[in-house]
Amino acid sequence: MNLKSRLTGLLREGEIYGSQGLFQESLQKYREARQLIQETSGIKNRDSLLAVLSRKINTFEEAAQKVDQTPAEAQMSAQQQDLVKKLFAYSPDQDPDSIALEGALALAKFGQFKRALAEFREMLSKESLRLQAAKNIIRCHMAMSDGQEAVVEYGQWMQSGLFSRRQLEHLRAFLHNLVEKKGIDATLPQPSEDTPTAEPTVAADEIDEEEILDISSIVIHFDSGPYSGKQLELDVSFQTGNVISLLISSHEKEIIDNLTVGVKLENLQFFSPIAIFRGSGVISAKNKIDAGPKQGDYSLDIKIIGAE
Amino acid sequence: MAVFNVRNREIECKIVYYGPGRCGKTTNLEHIYRSFKKQVSGQMVSIDTEGDRTLFFDFLPMGVGKVMGCDVRLQLYTVPGQVKYSSTRRLVLKGADGIVFVADSLAVRREKNMLSLKDLHNNLKSYSSSVFKVPLVMQYNKRDLEAQGIPLMSVAQMEKDLNSQLKVPAFEASALTGRGVGLTLKECLKRTLKSLQKELRLSE
Ligand SMILES: Nc1nc2c(ncn2[C@@H]2O[C@H](COP(=O)(O)OP(=O)(O)OP(=O)(O)O)[C@@H](O)[C@H]2O)c(=O)[nH]1
Ligand SMILES: [Mg+2]
Numbered sequence: 001m002n003l004k005s006r007l008t009g010l011l012r013e014g015e016i017y018g019s020q021g022l023f024q025e026s027l028q029k030y031r032e033a034r035q036l037i038q039e040t041s042g043i044k045n046r047d048s049l050l051a052v053l054s055r056k057i058n059t060f061e062e063a064a065q066k067v068d069q070t071p072a073e074a075q076m077s078a079q080q081q082d083l084v085k086k087l088f089a090y091s092p093d094q095d096p097d098s099i100a101l102e103g104a105l106a107l108a109k110f111g112q113f114k115r116a117l118a119e120f121r122e123m124l125s126k127e128s129l130r131l132q133a134a135k136n137i138i139r140c141h142m143a144m145s146d147g148q149e150a151v152v153e154y155g156q157w158m159q160s161g162l163f164s165r166r167q168l169e170h171l172r173a174f175l176h177n178l179v180e181k182k183g184i185d186a187t188l189p190q191p192s193e194d195t196p197t198a199e200p201t202v203a204a205d206e207i208d209e210e211e212i213l214d215i216s217s218i219v220i221h222f223d224s225g226p227y228s229g230k231q232l233e234l235d236v237s238f239q240t241g242n243v244i245s246l247l248i249s250s251h252e253k254e255i256i257d258n259l260t261v262g263v264k265l266e267n268l269q270f271f272s273p274i275a276i277f278r279g280s281g282v283i284s285a286k287n288k289i290d291a292g293p294k295q296g297d298y299s300l301d302i303k304i305i306g307a308e
Numbered sequence: 309m310a311v312f313n314v315r316n317r318e319i320e321c322k323i324v325y326y327g328p329g330r331c332g333k334t335t336n337l338e339h340i341y342r343s344f345k346k347q348v349s350g351q352m353v354s355i356d357t358e359g360d361r362t363l364f365f366d367f368l369p370m371g372v373g374k375v376m377g378c379d380v381r382l383q384l385y386t387v388p389g390q391v392k393y394s395s396t397r398r399l400v401l402k403g404a405d406g407i408v409f410v411a412d413s414l415a416v417r418r419e420k421n422m423l424s425l426k427d428l429h430n431n432l433k434s435y436s437s438s439v440f441k442v443p444l445v446m447q448y449n450k451r452d453l454e455a456q457g458i459p460l461m462s463v464a465q466m467e468k469d470l471n472s473q474l475k476v477p478a479f480e481a482s483a484l485t486g487r488g489v490g491l492t493l494k495e496c497l498k499r500t501l502k503s504l505q506k507e508l509r510l511s512e
Contacts, residue, residue, distance in 0.1 A: 080353070233436055248436075249436060
């Protein structure tokens with residue numbers, strides 16, 4: 001190939017890639033072209049060609065840098081947030097409470113923490129949602145920053161008289177756990193005799209002391225045995241306290257056979273809507289579903305025994 | 309996940325366009341939006357950056373007529389292709405009933421195609437699904453650039469790189485001109501509905 005057509009080819013590629021936003025590929029071609037010119041003597045308009053090339057290279061270097069530096073987090077418009085709520089809130093039923101909760105959770109999953117926070121705060125006024133909302137407020141704070149905000153807000157809840165003593169203690173333990181994980185040195189006030197509290201209600205009494213987090217899915221990593229190195233992610237269909245129920249498709253037959261009651265799973269990864277953590281668990285029940293749409297699949301209960 | 313509304317006799321299913329950054333996913337949806345006016349049932353929404361890179365997703369709702377006596381409503385999504393948006397990509401993929409994998413025919417993007425297919429594979433696995441189970445169609449996009457003397461991979465090469473194990477239907481396309489865009493979607497829809505039908509029958 002002669003020099004001219006090689007050069008034209010490189011420049012054409014550089015131009016097209018650049019116009020499609022493939023800046024690295026474009027730069028590569030322009031740099032090759034530059035090198036080609038530098039290595040060849042006797043090119044007529046060599047200097048002006050080199051000047052053009054270095055301008056191009058500059059432009060695309062800047063463009064590439066701009067793309068790299070765009071943070072992964074971004075704010076949507078309110079309208080876009082509404083759409084996200086509509087499209088990504090997986091609400092199992094038409095109950096307005098769960099629709100509200102799922103909607104705010106969808107916002108949090110897409111990193112729209114400010115609006116999610118506002119919506120969770122609104123839910124605090126509803127007794128049935130209060131504790132869930134408070135926990136999600138804490139999670140949003142933890143995801144947005146170092147958690148100092150969560151500590152402040154917890155302090156306000158202490159004075160609000162909205163929560164029962166038991167709920168406050170529960171929230172304190174929940175927050176303490178998260179704050180500690182971030183290595184923050186914060187003293188969290190304990191609810192005392194003088195703390196204004198709400199009368200315990202049925203909802204408040206339902207709290208399981210051992211409740212860990214609301215887990216939406218888990219990944220089982222097999223570190224030994226026939227599935228060593230494999231992993232399986234399962235959605236949590238139900239959670240009561242520290243026992244989570246999972247559905248395993250009958251397609252995973254071989255894996256199911258290996259998961260028997262009493263087996264200890266050492267390497268579990270838990271996904272809650274905002275946080276991800278590791279831990280271990282024991283299989284506490286396994287049942288084949290023999291009616292309905294999930295017939296043939298298995299439901300598996302795992303008792304979480306440790307979480308980091 | 310498909311929603312069956314028995315009372316209204318309606319099926320709502322979700323098809324996701326997946327692929328490496330800049331391969332032409334959004335351009336596919338834009339073409340569909342312009343050319344299938346009759347089927348499009350609402351605005352196309354793009355949540356992107358100033359440089360047109362998808363930031364969260366594109367969304368296009370369609371109605372595609374009756375199948376099995378039910379109205380089929382279709383939701384098309386694209387994921388953001390850039391590597392750094394991996395968690396959004398995973399969120400948007402969730403519950404997909406069918407997938408179009410858009411591969412970039414540019415020779416310089418060969419490795420990115422393979423990495424993105426691997427990423428799809430991993431994300432599906434994390435939802436206890438798999439590239440081998442989900443209704444999937446391949447599209448080899450930007451074929452028009454060949455005429456401009458830009459080095460493209462041959463279709464044989466792309467088949468070998470991306471489809472030798474999957475063996476799913478693959479279409480040459482130019483999302484910019486619209487060539488192959490409709491065919492790709494139709495085939496994906498066909499496969500998706502077939503698989504939903506099978507699922508429905510099993511659960512009856
Ligand atoms: N020549 C040509 N250009 C195309 C084609 N498809 C897309 N492009 C161009 O490629 C660039 C990227 O297209 P998009 O549709 O935004 O790509 P994307 O896959 O949505 O990219 P991300 O949102 O970043 O993942 C744009 O400049 C398009 O005009 C095609 O078939 N031929
Ligand atoms: Mg896009």
